[in-house]
Every structure is written in C-alpha cells, then in structure tokens.
Amino acid sequence: MELVYLADFTINDYYGGAEMVDKNICDRLGITVTKTNSISKIEPNTHYVLSNCPGLNRDLKIELVAKKNYSIFEHDYKIHPSRQPNRYPSNIFPENELIPIEVLLLKNAKNVFVQSQDHLECYLNNRIPANYFNLSSSIWSEEELLKLDDIGRLTPYKDHRFAILNSNIPEKGTKIAIDWCNQNTIDYTLINRSEQFKFYQDLAGQPALVYLPFVKESFCRVVVEARAMHMNVITTRTYGAVKEPWYKEYMGASLIKFLLEQSKKNTEILKSKCQ
Numbered sequence: 001m002e003l004v005y006l007a008d009f010t011i012n013d014y015y016g017g018a019e020m021v022d023k024n025i026c027d028r029l030g031i032t033v034t035k036t037n038s039i040s041k042i043e044p045n046t047h048y049v050l051s052n053c054p055g056l057n058r059d060l061k062i063e064l065v066a067k068k069n070y071s072i073f074e075h076d077y078k079i080h081p082s083r084q085p086n087r088y089p090s091n092i093f094p095e096n097e098l099i100p101i102e103v104l105l106l107k108n109a110k111n112v113f114v115q116s117q118d119h120l121e122c123y124l125n126n127r128i129p130a131n132y133f134n135l136s137s138s139i140w141s142e143e144e145l146l147k148l149d150d151i152g153r154l155t156p157y158k159d160h161r162f163a164i165l166n167s168n169i170p171e172k173g174t175k176i177a178i179d180w181c182n183q184n185t186i187d188y189t190l191i192n193r194s195e196q197f198k199f200y201q202d203l204a205g206q207p208a209l210v211y212l213p214f215v216k217e218s219f220c221r222v223v224v225e226a227r228a229m230h231m232n233v234i235t236t237r238t239y240g241a242v243k244e245p246w247y248k249e250y251m252g253a254s255l256i257k258f259l260l261e262q263s264k265k266n267t268e269i270l271k272s273k274c275q
Contacts, residue, residue, distance in 0.1 A: 001275050002043070003029065007051040008036050017221055018075040020196070022051050024141045025073070028267040042067065047274050049073055050105065058101060065104050071111040071274050074119070076218050078102050079128060084171065086216040086238070091122055106130040111273045115219040116240030122216065135269065136244055137262045138219050145228070145263070147197055149256045151204045152229030158205035159189075162234070165222065166190035171215035180210060180234070200225065208232040213239065228255045 005026050010033045011019040022033050036056040042048070042063045048070040050056070064070045076083045077093075079102045085091035106112055106123075112130040114120045120134045164177040174190075181188040188210065191202050203209065209226040217239040224241050226233050230252045241247055250258050 002046045003031060003049065003274055004034050004039075004043075004046055005029070005031055005049045005051065006036050006039070006053050006056065007033050008053055008055040010035060015193075015195075018052050020221075021075070021139055022073075024139045024144070024263070025267065025270065027141060028139070028263075029271060042069070047071070047110075049270075049274055050109075051075065052078070054078060054102075061101050061105060065101075065108045068108050068110060070105075070109055071113065071270075072106065072109045073113045073270075074115070074123075074218065077122065077216075079106065079126070084215055085122055085126070086171075086214055091125065091216060093126055103128060113270065116244055118216075118240040118243045119218040133269070133273070135266045136246075137259065137266060138221050138224070138241075139263045139266050140221075140259055141263075142260065144196070145256050145260050148200060148225055148228045149253065151197075151200045152252060155201065155204035155229070157207075161187045161189040161206060162208045162210050163191050163203055163206040163226075163231070164188050164210050166192045169215075171213060173212040173214055176212040176214070177210040180212060186210075200229065203231070204229045206231065208234055211235045215239070217241075224255070224259070227251050228259065 007022050009019055011023045026033050036053050042060055046069065048064065050070055050072045052075055077085055079098050080093040085093055106128055107130055109130060112132045114132055114134050115138055116136060117134055120132055162181060164174060165172060167174050178188065189206065193199060203226060209231050211223055211233065212235060219240040223233050223235055235242055237243060246258060
C-alpha cells in the first residue's frame with residue numbers, strides 16, 4: 001500500500017508551523033508532501049494522509065469518503081470556516097455553520113490524529129464522532145531538537161527583558177503580552193518570526209517568554225521550544241500543549257529527551273496505522 005501525504009502548501013510555499021510538522025513527518029516516513037493541486041484522481045492501493053487540505057477538489061473528497069482509504073493529521077479545526085472555536089461560547093461552533101464535507105471526512109477517516117487532549121476534547125465537545133488518536137505532542141525532527149538543545153545550553157544570558165512574539169495576528173496576543181509587561185513593570189523585547197534556527201537564537205538567552213494568545217491552538221510548538229531552551233513561560237491555559245501532563249514535568253535536557261522519544265514513537269504510530 002502506497003502512502004501519500006497531502007497538503008495545500010509545503011514548507012517551500014509558506015513557513016508555518018503546520019508546514020514544518022508536515023515536513024518532519026514526511027522526512028521521518030521517507031516520503032514527500034504532495035500538494036493537493038497536483039492530484040486529479042484517487043489511486044487504488046493507496047492510503048492518503050490529509051493534512052491542511054481545504055483546497056483539495058470536492059469530488060476527490062467525496063471519493064475518499066466513499067472509499068475510506070485515508071487518515072487525517074489534524075492541525076486545527078477545519079470543520080468551521082473560522083477554524084477558531086474560541087470565538088464561540090464554550091468553544092462550540094454553531095452547528096449550522098459547520099462545513100459538511102469536512103465533517104464527513106472526519107467521520108469516515110480510518111484515523112484522525114490530534115495533537116493534544118485539549119484538541120481532542122474540543123472535537124468531542126462539538127459532537128463530531130471519529131476514530132481519534134491523541135498523539136499528545138507535535139512531531140519534531142532530530143535536527144531541530146538537537147539544535148534546540150545546543151542553543152539552549154550554549155547561548156549566554158542576554159539581558160533581563162522578557163521575550164514576546166511579534167505577530168500581526170491579533171489572536172496570538174502580542175498586544176496583550178505587551179500590556180501585561182507594562183502593567184507589571186517588566187521590560188520586554190519583541191522577537192520576530194524568522195528562519196527556524198535563527199528564531200531559536202533570537203529567542204534563547206532571555207529569562208522568559210510571555211505568550212498570551214486567545215486563539216485555541218491545537219498544540220503550540222513555541223512554548224515547548226522555549227521550555228526546551230530553559231526559558232520560563234508566562235502563558236494561558238487555553239490551548240493544547242500547556243494542558244498536557246508532561247508540559248510542567250520536563251524542561252531543558254529532560255524535555256529534549258522526551259520530545260526525541262515522543263516524535264519517534266508518534267512516527268511509528270502513523271506508519272503502523274496508515275495502511
């Protein structure tokens with residue numbers, strides 16, 4: 001059975017968290033990401049893994065639902081146009097606003113991989129039945145984790161300022177984090193998103209990261225990466241990573257070790273279930 005991993009965009013199109021995770025998964029599985037606009041039919045003897053695929057042709061989605069030869073690696077909440085349950089009371093989307101084909105895809109998938117217990121509970125609370133499997137983590141490459149370890153250990157203390165992610169997406173909470181620092185008389189520095197390892201270098205060496213989003217993220221890699229580099233994190237308990245039982249247990253080298261093991265374990269789970 002051939003394995004085909006589908007996404008609208010690759011890391012070469014857009015340098016986002018989902019695209020990084022997709023690349024890590026495919027590198028570990030020895031395949032490449034196939035863009036949804038490059039396929040015109042559903043092949044026999046093939047198991048498809050659907051990542052972020054809103055752009056996949058609707059007829060092909062319907063064929064997948066009928067054949068049930070696919071799994072879903074869920075990055076967020078594609079069942080609603082906004083993808084943001086935090087905009088609604090109790091994180092429940094209005095039922096009449098759900099996207100029917102996306103709901104059908106979830107219900108009929110062989111597996112739906114979610115990244116945290118909070119991610120899973122949001123789908124269950126929205127009464128979307130599916131064969132969910134909680135991976136309880138994102139997936140990193142070994143190179144990423146070893147680089148995080150090196151940077152975290154070797155970067156000298158820069159200064160007393162707390163780090164804030166400089167995002168133009170309001171839901172990421174940059175303004176809220178700035179206001180929090182000002183209210184608490186804490187100096188801060190804004191960290192811009194950049195090439196991955198440069199971003200790690202820019203972030204490391206500050207005593208803490210202030211991250212106060214009001215978007216309900218399925219996981220959130222950056223707070224985990226900050227803790228892997230021995231940084232304290234001031235954040236909200238409104239999203240996936242911070243609610244995982246291991247989040248407060250590990251930091252620095254112990255967190256790197258856990259993520260190495262978990263990323264390898266999750267890759268083996270994907271490989272065994274996507275057949």
